[in-house]
Amino acid sequence: MDAKPAKSPLDPQTDLATICCEDKPANRKEYLSMVGSLMYAALGSRPDIAFSVTALSRYNVQPLEMHATAAKRVLRYLKSTSEFRIHYRRLPSYSQPVNTRTHNSRPHDTSINIIGYTDSDWAGNLTTRKSVGGCVFRLGHTNASEELVMSGLIHWQAKSQSIVALSTLEAEYITCSHATRESLWLKRMMREAAEGMAVKISDGPVPIGCDNQGAIKLIASGVVRQKSKHIDVKYHHVHDEQMKGSVKFQYVTLESNPADLLTKPLAVPRHEQLLQLTGLTQSDSHTENSNTTDETDHGKRGCDSLAKKRGCLR
Numbered sequence: 001m002d003a004k005p006a007k008s009p010l011d012p013q014t015d016l017a018t019i020c021c022e023d024k025p026a027n028r029k030e031y032l033s034m035v036g037s038l039m040y041a042a043l044g045s046r047p048d049i050a051f052s053v054t055a056l057s058r059y060n061v062q063p064l065e066m067h068a069t070a071a072k073r074v075l076r077y078l079k080s081t082s083e084f085r086i087h088y089r090r091l092p093s094y095s096q097p098v099n100t101r102t103h104n105s106r107p108h109d110t111s112i113n114i115i116g117y118t119d120s121d122w123a124g125n126l127t128t129r130k131s132v133g134g135c136v137f138r139l140g141h142t143n144a145s146e147e148l149v150m151s152g153l154i155h156w157q158a159k160s161q162s163i164v165a166l167s168t169l170e171a172e173y174i175t176c177s178h179a180t181r182e183s184l185w186l187k188r189m190m191r192e193a194a195e196g197m198a199v200k201i202s203d204g205p206v207p208i209g210c211d212n213q214g215a216i217k218l219i220a221s222g223v224v225r226q227k228s229k230h231i232d233v234k235y236h237h238v239h240d241e242q243m244k245g246s247v248k249f250q251y252v253t254l255e256s257n258p259a260d261l262l263t264k265p266l267a268v269p270r271h272e273q274l275l276q277l278t279g280l281t282q283s284d285s286h287t288e289n290s291n292t293t294d295e296t297d298h299g300k301r302g303c304d305s306l307a308k309k310r311g312c313l314r
Contacts, residue, residue, distance in 0.1 A: 003075075003076050003079050003080075004076060005076060005079065005080030006073050006074075006076040006077040006080060007077070007080070007268045007271070007272075008077065008265070008266065008267070008268050008271045009048065009049045009051075009052040009073070009074045009077045009265070009271075010051075010052050010055065010070060010073065010074070010265035011070075011073070011265065012264070012265040012266060012267055014066075014070060014265075015126065016055060016056075016058075016059065016066065016067060016070060017125070017126040017127045018126075019064065020064075020066070023064045023065050023066055024064065024065050025062065025063070025064060025065075026063040026064055026065050026067060026068035027068070028060075028062075028063055030068070031059075031060070031063040031067065031068050031071065032060060034068070034071045034072070034075065035053065035056050035057055035060060035071060038052070038053050038056070038071065038074055038075070038078075039053050039057075041078065045085075046078070046084075046280075047086075047136065047153055047156040047261065047262065047278060047280065048081075048084075048261060048271070048274075048275060048278070048280055049074055049077070049078070050134070050156060050157070050158040050261075050262050051132065051134065051158045051261070051262050051263060051264065051265070052070075052074045052265070053074075053158075054132065054158045054159065054160060055070075055265075056070060056071050056074070058125070058127075058160075083282050083283050084275075084280055084281060084282055084283070085281070085282075085283045086152040086153060086278075086279055086280050087151075087152050087279050087280075087281065088139075088151045088152045088279075089149060089150075089151045089152075111141065111200040111201065111202040111203075112139055112140070112190070112194075112199060112200065112201055112202060113139070113140055113141065113201075113202035113204065113206065113207070114137055114138075114139060114140075114154075114183060114186050114187055114190065114206045115137065115138050115139070115140045115150060115206070115207055115208075115209075116135060116136065116137045116138075116179055116182075116183050116206060116207070116208040116209070117135065117136050117137075117208065117209040117210075117252065117257050117258050117259040118133070118134070118135045118172070118175045118176050118178075118179040118208060118209070118210050119133070119134055119135075119172075119175065119210075119211060119257050119259035119260045119262070119263050120132065120133040120134070120161075120165075120168075120171040120172050120174070120175040120263055121171075121263040122165060122167070122168045122171040123164075123165070123171075124263065124264055125160060128164070129164050130160050130161050130162075130163070130164055130165075131160075131161045131164075131165045131171035131174075131175075132158065132159070132160050132161070132262075132263050132264070133158075133159055133160075133161055133171065133174060133175030133178060133263065134156070134157065134158045134159070134175070134259045134260075134261070134262025135156070135157050135175065135178060135179040135182060135208075135259055135262075136153050136155070136156045136157075136258050136259050136261075136262065136278065137153065137154055137155040137156070137182065137183065137186055138150050138151055138152060138153050138154055138279070139151045139154055150279075151279065152278070152279030152280070153258075153278050153279060153280075154186070155182065155186055156262060157178070157182060157262070158262035158263065159178070161174055161175075163232070166230070168212060168214075169212060169214040169215050169218065169228065170228070170231055172210060172211075172212035172214075172215040173215045173218060173219070173228075173231060173235060173238075174231075174235055176208070176210055176215055176219060176238050176249060177234075177235040177237065177238045179208055180208070180237070180238045180241050180246075180247050183206040183208060183246075183247055184241070184246060184247075186206075187201070187206060187246075204245075204248075205242070205245050205246055205247050205248040206246065206247045206248070207247075207248050207250060208247055208248070208249050208250070209249075209251070209252030209256075209257060209259075210249050210250070210251065210252065211251070211252055211253060211254045211257050211260075213251055215249075216249050216250070216251055218239075219238050219239050219242055219249050220239075220242065220249070221239075222236065222239035222240075222243075224236075255273075256277070258274055258277040258278045260274060261274040261275075261277075261278060
């Protein structure tokens with residue numbers, strides 16, 4: 001189906017919260033159908049549209065034409081990126097060769113660890129002033145050259161926070177709390193899945209990157225001060241989990257944080273940069289290097305058929 005391609009899901013210059021008196025109501029049934037179809041893709045294999053689905057879902061009750069146009073832009077983006085896949089690397093097993101470079105008689109550590117990233121957009125919802133938090137997780141292991149090798153994303157989440165955060169520190173802290181709960185669930189599930197397999201899940205803490213140093217210091221110290229004493233006690237469990245060795249929050253620059261993809265609409269250059277960080281790239285370029293990197297790719301080819309089924313690109 002012919003459609004003008006879009007290089008990003010949402011235009012960062014478009015404000016969906018600003019209601020124009022001349023804007024007409026959209027067909028609600030068609031709008032819900034589009035958003036529901038986009039949600040299926042976002043949950044299955046397209047983390048790059050997770051924030052877009054979160055933003056569009058705010059207007060499910062009374063959608064306007066501007067919201068329907070934004071939803072169609074996401075469909076056009078999926079149409080133009082239908083060949084994008086999440087690429088995964090082959091997991092190491094216990095039968096790895098010895099490290100010949102270091103002449104070590106013992107094989108290197110081949111345990112698999114979960115690596116996470118968190119980010120939030122403070123007061124990103126201009127209507128309710130609630131923040132949007134996002135977290136992503138991927139698998140990683142150390143190869144024979146003692147280099148960290150990371151695979152594509154295995155889990156991601158973009159979610160509006162239930163309370164109004166009063167600062168960027170509070171918004172990031174709440175997102176870190178959500179990411180901690182997700183990491184505990186992921187690690188428990190990975191251990192159950194690895195039983196009886198030649199794959200070892202790391203016993204160490206799950207490293208989670210965060211680009212807010214204030215939140216990292218609050219997690220490490222657990223000391224409630226004047227500016228953080230109002231934060232609900234249920235979010236302080238993240239400090240307890242770090243003290244127990246379940247997670248380990250560490251600083252990561254904003255430019256290297258793939259979770260930024262799930263918190264706000266981005267300009268095209270930044271959006272394409274984060275696609276590379278998440279391992280979501282075209283399958284053609286991946287095929288050329290498949291013999292040397294020993295990777296396998298995964299993705300659903302339903303984006304093209306999804307757009308044709310809904311007939312929303314006309």
